[in-house]
Amino acid sequence: MSGLDDREWMLAARCRGFETSVFFPQKESGLGPVAGAERDAKKICRTCPVIIECRDHALANDESHGIWGGMNYSERRAVARAKKLGRLLPT
Numbered sequence: 001m002s003g004l005d006d007r008e009w010m011l012a013a014r015c016r017g018f019e020t021s022v023f024f025p026q027k028e029s030g031l032g033p034v035a036g037a038e039r040d041a042k043k044i045c046r047t048c049p050v051i052i053e054c055r056d057h058a059l060a061n062d063e064s065h066g067i068w069g070g071m072n073y074s075e076r077r078a079v080a081r082a083k084k085l086g087r088l089l090p091t
């Protein structure tokens with residue numbers, strides 16, 4: 001979606017209208033519920049037209065909570081490390 005300004009991509013987000021608890025599960029809920037919420041969120045992300053923009057935003061801003069761009073924080077950190085080491089091409 002080139003041509004959109006900084007946050008305009010959010011208008012096309014598939015997650016609009018969903019409960020934030022799906023994308024930002026609380027650790028206090030326990031590992032099972034958190035994993036379940038992450039799976040549900042990632043399913044929604046896979047159909048999102050702005051998944052790349054969302055992921056890039058989260059990586060650029062080191063978003064440390066929640067599912068962004070179909071990834072949790074650990075997964076985003078792994079991508080950021082790989083990019084830093086030149087093991088991934090920039091998107």
Ligand code: SF4
Pocket residue numbers: 013014015016023041044045046048049050051052054055067068069070
């Ligand atoms: S990729 Fe996922 S978290 Fe990001 S805007 Fe789309 S649905 Fe929402």
